[in-house]
Amino acid sequence: MTEKLDLEAIRREIDEADSNLINAFERRLQAVLRVAEYKKQNNLPVRDRARELKVIEKAQGKLCNKNYAPAVAGLMEEIMAIARKMEEQQISAEPVETVPLEVGCFGVEGSYSHKAMEEYFAGKNINRHYYSVFEDVVKAVKNGEIRYGVLPVENSSTGGITEVYDLVRRYDCHIAGEKCVKIEHNLMALPGAVLSGITEVYSHPQGFAQCKDFFAEYPQMKLIPYYSTSKSAEAVKESGSLHKAAVAGKQAAELYGLEILAANINYNGNNTTRFIIIANEAEHSADADKITLVIAVKHEPGSLYRVLGYFYHSGLNLTNLESRPIEGKSWEYFFHIDLVGNLADTNVQETVRMLKDNCAYFKILGNYRSDMGRER
Known part of the structure; x- marks a missing residue:
């Protein structure tokens, strides 16, 4: 004989389960925000697919009835999608500016660096500082005199500004953004x-x-x-x-x-200079689409060829490659590389892993939003 079901009793059981579920979900979201803050401080990507798969496997392992495993997998995927969105919002949120940002650039008022600074920080409350040489800008960032420094790094007519590449690496600075300015001399x-x-x-x-x-x-x-x-x-x-x-x-x-x-005496009518915004600490935003890194390859035949192959096989687009001599090592070089991507992308993570394992030197200088006027 079929047991007579009490719908109201079943609903009370569901309500109790929902209450426990919501309490657990709220605790999870609070933990997610702490994770987001840690990732922001340590410049880590939001998504870690390997970790997600372990979470799903662990959740399924707690089931008494394994027939519910597909449903639990779907539930955890939805929960983690919500968590990722919260982390992205937390990481990319602009801090409330109670005091002006201290920002500096090379040159003086009226310079192209000044123009880049004004355009990049448009609408921000900033105190402006000016420096006569590139290194003074970098030093001011490192000693905390300014939070951000603006430096020219590449020109579409004359190429890379090598001194800036060297200074950013030598002083262990990070790239937080970029601004492209059309130059009309x-x-x-x-x-x-x-x-x-x-x-x-x-x-x-x-x-x-x-x-x-x-x-x-x-x-x-x-x-x-x-x-x-x-x-x-x-x-x-x-x-x-x-x-x-x-x-x-x-x-x-x-x-x-x-x-x-x-007027307009430069020989290239599309003359443009790319400026980088440097900071002492690494920063990350969910919509970052450009990565700058520095590598040094092993001093042996084919080493650079093999390393560049990692980018090709991962489908990553390199937008710039600059070589700089390594002090004290004749004919050995650092390679500064710009590529399109986000550190949260699976193909980027795999390429980063390969570079770390196979390069003599590896460092990520920044993952930031490209100035779309140049990239597209």
Whole structure:
């Protein structure tokens, strides 16, 4: 004879189970937020698929009725998807700025570095600091004088700025972001100056390199390397000479009251400089899509070829590769690599594992959002 069921009694049993389930779920979510904070502090990816599979297997092992195993697997997948979303939100959440961010850049107001800083931190409450050499920016980040530093690292016309690559690695800094700025160099001088009367021109060496075709037509102009493009404009203003000019951006001409004698003199019409935002601590955001790392390969035939194969076989796109000499080791090099991806991606995690196991040196400098204007 079939036992007569009491629906209300069954529902009370379900309600009690739900109450226990919700209490356990709330405790789990609180633990998830602590995990998110740990991952943020240690620059770890949100998703760890190997860990998830172990969690599912452990949950299924607690079942008395193994027929429920598929249902438990589905339940745990849903729970962990919710947890991942919470972790991503926690990690990418912007801290409430009760005090201004201390931010510094190379050059002075009116420089392209200043422009990159203003555009990257637009809408933020920041205190601005200016430094005359690259290394001073890096040192200020390391000693806590500023939280973020802005440095040029690559130009679409002249390539990588090698000193910056070396400094970021040597001082163990991390890359938190990037900003690409279109560069339009102009020849500028005091009001009343004429192009034919210019005998001395000041600018940063990169500025001269990006305008070499223009200056080939004016051999009478002596090119004098200076701290930065904006400092060059300032120096011309202070000189009071109608025979001196500077190569700098339009913003520098406006700031120092100079007139543009020749506009957009860089030979590459798409001249762009990529600036990196450096920090002392690693940062991570769920929507990061670019990774910068440094490797050194074993000093043996085919070592670099094999290492580059890891990226190819994982379907990863390299966007930049720069080599820098290793001090004290003739003909051995560090390789600075930019690639598209997120450290939470399975193919990225596998590639990172292979690099750690097979490189003489390996370090992740940052996983951050690319400036889409350059990447796409």
